[in-house]
Amino acid sequence: MQDGTLNHPEASRTPALSVERVSHSYGQRKALDEVSFTVPQGSFTALLGPNGAGKSTLFSLITRLFNVRHGAIQILGFDLNDEPGEALRRLGVVFQARTLDLDLSISQNLIYHAALHGLPASAAKKRIGEILATSELHSRLKEKARNLSGGQLRSIEIVRAFMHRPRLILLDEPTVGLDVRSRAAILTEVRRLVRDEGVSVLWATHLIDEIDQDDRVVVLHQGAVRAEGLVQQIVEAERAKSIGDAFTRLTGISTGGLEEVRA
Amino acid sequence: MSDTTLERAGAAPMRRGFPLSAYLICAGGIVWREALRFIHQRERFVSALVRPLLWLFIFAAGFRQVLGVSIIAPYQTYILYEVYIAPGLVGMILLFNGMQSSLSMVYDRETGTMKTLLVSPLPRWFLLVSKLFAGVAVGVVQVYVFFVIAWFWEVQPDWLGYLTALPAILLAGLMLGALGMLLSSLVQQLENFAGVMNFVIFPMYFASSALYPLWRIQESSPLLYTICQFNPFTHAVELIRFALYQRFNGDAFVIVLGCTVLFLAGAIIAYDPARGLISRKRQQ
Numbered sequence: 001m002q003d004g005t006l007n008h009p010e011a012s013r014t015p016a017l018s019v020e021r022v023s024h025s026y027g028q029r030k031a032l033d034e035v036s037f038t039v040p041q042g043s044f045t046a047l048l049g050p051n052g053a054g055k056s057t058l059f060s061l062i063t064r065l066f067n068v069r070h071g072a073i074q075i076l077g078f079d080l081n082d083e084p085g086e087a088l089r090r091l092g093v094v095f096q097a098r099t100l101d102l103d104l105s106i107s108q109n110l111i112y113h114a115a116l117h118g119l120p121a122s123a124a125k126k127r128i129g130e131i132l133a134t135s136e137l138h139s140r141l142k143e144k145a146r147n148l149s150g151g152q153l154r155s156i157e158i159v160r161a162f163m164h165r166p167r168l169i170l171l172d173e174p175t176v177g178l179d180v181r182s183r184a185a186i187l188t189e190v191r192r193l194v195r196d197e198g199v200s201v202l203w204a205t206h207l208i209d210e211i212d213q214d215d216r217v218v219v220l221h222q223g224a225v226r227a228e229g230l231v232q233q234i235v236e237a238e239r240a241k242s243i244g245d246a247f248t249r250l251t252g253i254s255t256g257g258l259e260e261v262r263a
Numbered sequence: 264m265s266d267t268t269l270e271r272a273g274a275a276p277m278r279r280g281f282p283l284s285a286y287l288i289c290a291g292g293i294v295w296r297e298a299l300r301f302i303h304q305r306e307r308f309v310s311a312l313v314r315p316l317l318w319l320f321i322f323a324a325g326f327r328q329v330l331g332v333s334i335i336a337p338y339q340t341y342i343l344y345e346v347y348i349a350p351g352l353v354g355m356i357l358l359f360n361g362m363q364s365s366l367s368m369v370y371d372r373e374t375g376t377m378k379t380l381l382v383s384p385l386p387r388w389f390l391l392v393s394k395l396f397a398g399v400a401v402g403v404v405q406v407y408v409f410f411v412i413a414w415f416w417e418v419q420p421d422w423l424g425y426l427t428a429l430p431a432i433l434l435a436g437l438m439l440g441a442l443g444m445l446l447s448s449l450v451q452q453l454e455n456f457a458g459v460m461n462f463v464i465f466p467m468y469f470a471s472s473a474l475y476p477l478w479r480i481q482e483s484s485p486l487l488y489t490i491c492q493f494n495p496f497t498h499a500v501e502l503i504r505f506a507l508y509q510r511f512n513g514d515a516f517v518i519v520l521g522c523t524v525l526f527l528a529g530a531i532i533a534y535d536p537a538r539g540l541i542s543r544k545r546q547q
Binding site: 063064065084085086087088089091093095097098099100101103104108111112113114115116117118119120 | 279280281282284285286288289291292293295296299300303304374375376378379380381382383384385386390
C-alpha cells in the first residue's frame with residue numbers, strides 16, 4: 001500500500017460500522033442509551049426494533065445529520081466527529097422518507113448524487129449502466145421521478161446509495177409503505193447488490209419476515225441494545241423457537257404486535 | 264463474505280482526501296441542479312421578471328412627474344425616474360431570488376431532499392457556498408434579462424456598464440443569498456415563511472435607497488434616513504448603481520462584503536451539526 005492508503009483501517013478487519021456507547025436525548029427524553037454494536041465487513045445486519053425504538057435517531061447520528069455528543073461512531077475505522085469526510089464517503093444511505101427530487105428525471109437525480117460525491121457525469125452514467133443493466137428501470141431513466149411508483153422510487157434510491165461505491169449501506173425501513181411484492185423485490189435486489197458489490201449493510205426494520213437465517217441481528221428496544229449476533233445465536237441465547245419468539249422475549253412485544261404496527 | 268469477494272467487487276481501500284476535481288464536480292453538480300429546477304419552474308422565472316417590470320412600467324411612470332431626482336452621484340445629468348430605480352429593481356430581483364433560494368432550502372428540508380446534500384462527504388461549508396453560488400447564478404441570469412427589457416424602456420447605461428456591474432451584482436447576490444440561507448436555518452416550517460416576507464423583504468426593500476434618493480428620505484424623516492443607512496440592502500443597491508455607471512463605491516463595497524461574510528458565517532454555523540441551530544432545534 002502506498003501514500004494515501006498507508007495504514008488504512010480498511011486494510012484490516014476493522015468493522016464496517018462501530019457504534020460505541022452512543023447516547024442521545026431530545027430534551028429530557030432519552031432516545032438512545034449507551035448503544036453499542038458493530039457491523040462486520042461484508043455482513044447483512046438487521047437493526048430490528050419497533051417504531052420508536054430509536055432506529056431513525058441512530059441513523060441521523062451515523063449520517064451526521066445530528067452531532068454525536070455522547071459516545072463514538074466509526075465507519076471503516078474513521079471517526080465521524082474527527083474525519084467526517086472520510087467516514088461519509090464510504091457510506092451510502094437510503095432514508096425512510098423519500099429524498100428524490102420529483103421534478104428531476106431519474107438519471108438527473110442519480111448524476112446529481114454522484115456529483116455530490118465528486119464523481120463526474122460520465123462516470124455516473126457508466127455506473128448507472130452497471131447497476132441497472134438488468135433492470136426494467138434502465139429504459140425509464142429519462143422519465144421524471146414523479147412518474148414512478150413507490151416501489152420504483154425506492155429502487156432508484158437504493159441504486160443511488162450504491163452510485164459512489166460505498167463500503168457500508170444504511171437502509172432505514174426501506175420497505176415501509178410498499179406492497180408485499182415490492183417489499184420482496186427490494187429485499188432481493190439489495191441482497192443481490194450486497195453479494196455483487198461486496199458491501200456491508202445495516203437494514204433497519206420492524207418486520208421479522210425481512211430477516212434471513214444467515215443475517216446478523218441487533219435488537220433495539222426503548223433506545224437500548226437488547227441482543228446482538230447471528231439469528232441462530234440470539235435464538236439459542238433466548239431459548240426461543242424462532243427469531244420472532246426471541247424478539248418477544250427480549251422486548252415483551254409480540255411479533256403480531258409488530259405486524260399491527262406495520263398495518 | 265471473503266476478502267476475495269471484496270477485491271473482486273473493486274472494493275480496494277480509498278485514498279484519503281478529495282482532489283480539487285471532486286470539489287469542482289460537486290459545485291458544478293449543485294449549480295446544474297439549481298439550473299434544472301429553475302428551468303422546470305418557468306412560472307418562477309416569469310414572476311421574477313414581472314415583479315420588477317411592473318415597478319418599472321407602472322410605478323415609475325406614475326411617479327416620474329411626482330418625484331424629481333436632482334443630479335447626484337454617480338449620475339452626471341438629470342435622469343428619468345425609471346433610470347434611477349433600475350438598480351433598485353435589480354436589487355429587488357436579487358433579494359427575491361435570495362429569499363426564493365432560502366424558501367427552497369426550507370422546502371428541501373421538509374421533503375427530505377436536503378438530506379441528500381448534507382450527507383455528502385465534502386465539507387458542509389463548501390456545500391453551502393456552492394448552493395449559494397448556484398442561487399446567485401440563477402439570479403444573475405434574471406438580472407440581465409431584465410436589463411435587456413429595461414433598455415427598451417430608456418434605461419440605457421453605457422455598454423461597458425453592464426460589464427462593470429457584474430461583480431457588484433454577484434456580490435450583492437451573494438449577500439442576499441447568504442441572508443436567505445441564514446434565515447432558512449431559523450425558519451422551522453414552510454408555513455412560517457410568510458413572516459419572512461413581512462419582516463425581512465418588504466422592510467429591507469422600502470427602507471432603502473432603491474426607490475428614493477437618501478437625501479429625499481432625510482428631508483422627510485431623519486429616523487428613516489438612519490434606518491436606511493443601517494440597511495445593507497441600501498448599500499447593495501448603491502454598489503450596483505455606481506458599478507453600472509463604471510464608478511466604484513468603496514463604502515458600499517466594504518459594507519456589502521462584510522455583511523456577506525457575516526451572513527454566510529452565520530449560515531455555516533447554523534447548518535453545522537456540531538454547533539448548528541438546526542440540529543439543536545431538532546434535538547430539543
